[in-house]
Amino acid sequence: MATSLFPEAGDQITEAAWTSANKTITNVDAFRLSGYSLSAGTGLNVDIASGTCFVNGFQIVSDGTQVEALSPNSTNYVYLNDDGTFTVNTSGTQPADTLFLGTATTNASAVTAVSHYKAVANAANVMVVKQADESVSSSTTLQNDDELVWTATSGESWELLIALKISTGSGNLQFDLTGFGSQPYTYQEGNNIIFADSGTPENTSDTAIIIRTVVTVSTTGTVGLEWAQNVSDASNSTIQAGSFLMARRLIG
């Protein structure tokens, strides 16, 4: 971003000068926020309400409702571009330099639902709500959770909260944190706060676990929760939808 106030009194600028001064405006992860709300418009349109949105600490005010066309029979993803316009796609792939605003689900002729939920996984914040039950049976081999993981780099320190809704049969469930070497962490099970070590799986038959810790990544790549049955059994051990992960990068 330009480091001086732009333009100043008497300035005249061309497109070239503007581009030069401002081409480094980006949506830094640590400050990316979106605040525009979506609602069903007329027919196959979504209305983006007037209001405020925050990009890099700047407050951007939209004076009026914006109307964007949608694809039928789809989940449409709506993004705010860095020039103030909007992009809608059905792929869910976020274009560069955009903020995700929400989704609009359509049938053949109208919007049937809107939502502002989307998992966040960037360099500063990770926020995932598990969308579907995940089950393991007849296996004690630890596997990464399908959703409660993210990508991090060795040396980064993260504050971590993982809340697990669990159902098991006689196989129970063993869980561990992957990517953090043998660092200690804490979790709550029932009325107990337990100290554990990454790399040494913990066993539980409880229905709820809350993991809280600050840990440093030891291996670049996928980090987060891994789990399996504690004892191989034909009945499912399940981590249920609604479980969630919050992680905030502190340093590194």
Place this chain on the structure above:
Amino acid sequence: MATTVFPQTDDVVTRTAWQSLHGTISHGDFQDVVADSGLTRTTDRLLFHRDISGSTASSLVAIEETTITLQAGHTYYVNGCLSISKPNADTTDDRCHTGIRVGAGLTVHAATCRSNAVKTGSTAFIYILDFAGSVDEVINGSLRGTNNVTFFEEPSFWVDMIVVADQTADLSFLYQKVTDDNSTFYRVDELTYLKATAIKG
């Protein structure tokens, strides 16, 4: 918001033209502080409320305290603690429910830990919950403590939540006497706080 890309090819823009097009872009109000009972702070990214002396639940009327207003389009990480006092006890005390009031348009994913300091009749201490507004979600089902013994500043529960706001709505703590047979009353106290940080990408 400007509705066109600015400037376009060969545009020459004066300060006046710039301001006309972009007068609605401003810095956020990170320094704004709005005070009322207790500490209530609102910034662009952080909402914070702390109760210092809430209303008294002495009848069956539900008391809503520590209210924060979440803005449509944001997703928040919310955490806090509801702390309760029983300033007036009776031979047989009425019990009290504590929980969270969720406004319409909010979807909540919560991990909560109940205190065992004053609760009775419970066999579990933590819960992972999902609920959507508008609801009153009872977390501590039957808070009472010891009959005829007052208590002060007892945390009822701690909570961590991911809250998706599809509409602008309030999120608050809630407490309510279950019965009104005795002179027992309950009150939120100064250990209570609720903090929301907006997170989205």
